[in-house]
Amino acid sequence: MSDGQSRPTSGSGQIVVSGLTKQYRNLRAVDNLSFTIAPGRVTGFLGPNGAGKTTTLRMLLNLVTPTAGTATFGGRRYADLQQPLQHVGAVLEASSAHKGRTGINHLRVICAAAGLPRQRADEALAMVGLTPAANRKFKGYSLGMKQRLGIAAAMLGDPQVLVLDEPANGLDPEGIRWMRGFLRALAAEGRTVLVSSHLLSEMQLLADDVVIIAAGKLVRQGPVDTVIGSMAHSSRVRVRTPQADALANALAAQSATVTRDADGVLLIDGVDAPAVGRAALAAQVELHELTTERLDLEGVFLELTSGKAGIR
The missing domain is CATH 3.40.50.300 (P-loop containing nucleotide triphosphate hydrolases)
Known part of the structure; x- marks a missing residue:
């Protein structure tokens, strides 16, 4: 330049x-x-x-x-x-x-x-x-x-x-x-x-x-x-299963944190996707989706600024 x-x-x-x-x-x-x-x-x-x-x-x-x-x-x-x-x-x-x-x-x-x-x-x-x-x-x-x-x-x-x-x-x-x-x-x-x-x-x-x-x-x-990466939920595992309660109970034993969104999808923190897969296999839980979600800059921005009203 x-x-x-x-x-x-x-x-x-x-x-x-x-x-x-x-x-x-x-x-x-x-x-x-x-x-x-x-x-x-x-x-x-x-x-x-x-x-x-x-x-x-x-x-x-x-x-x-x-x-x-x-x-x-x-x-x-x-x-x-x-x-x-x-x-x-x-x-x-x-x-x-x-x-x-x-x-x-x-x-x-x-x-x-x-x-x-x-x-x-x-x-x-x-x-x-x-x-x-x-x-x-x-x-x-x-x-x-x-x-x-x-x-x-x-x-x-x-x-x-x-x-x-x-x-x-x-x-x-x-x-x-x-x-x-x-x-x-x-x-x-x-x-x-x-x-x-x-x-x-x-x-x-x-x-x-x-x-x-x-x-x-x-x-x-x-x-x-x-x-x-500094965010507590910079990555989490997303799971869809018809046996959500059984999988949530199995993951609780591994100290994982499990929440559900409005569609009943499990959002899991504290363990990675392979660990969720192993837990599902051991509990004989059928999985329809198993993916890792990572926060992007937009997600971080919204989480950091949520509830902090701008000055107008």
């Missing part, structure tokens, strides 16, 4: 949020929030609607003043960065531009204002696959094209850090796949990529790490696999 110049040192891309708080009169949108985002990785920033994600990102980018706490890039606040576009690229909503201006001219205006070389507009447009639409007017861009143009604008300064809020909005499946590859390639170059999204299945494919918040507070942070 870069032009061959050396990337900044890894510490310059570290994002540190420490005790970040935002109080709006009687509403605490963000409450003593702390987390660290590492360079060279894609981090998903997740939370229910109203959890405080956008407020946190806006404080990170000096668009909202914190009530307390700090948010820094490589130890410096965004407001203290010289030539911030060369350190941090951000897209908090689909790109907006004068409807009569072409995509390439929109980027050239930003380059001129930021003191960046004019050719960066062409390079950034090519980077996001919009060169064929360079001379089309913004009013003719689809939402997905506007998203790509916003990312191109964020990349003009060849930043070490990229902060994106719902970047897949408006993208078709091919566009989402492109986005995934693009962001992972940026992280592979040693950049820091922070992505807020509601598309949890996509986040499981894209993200190395996740930060999950609810009601303005940190709920869980860590590598995706570690967060999923």
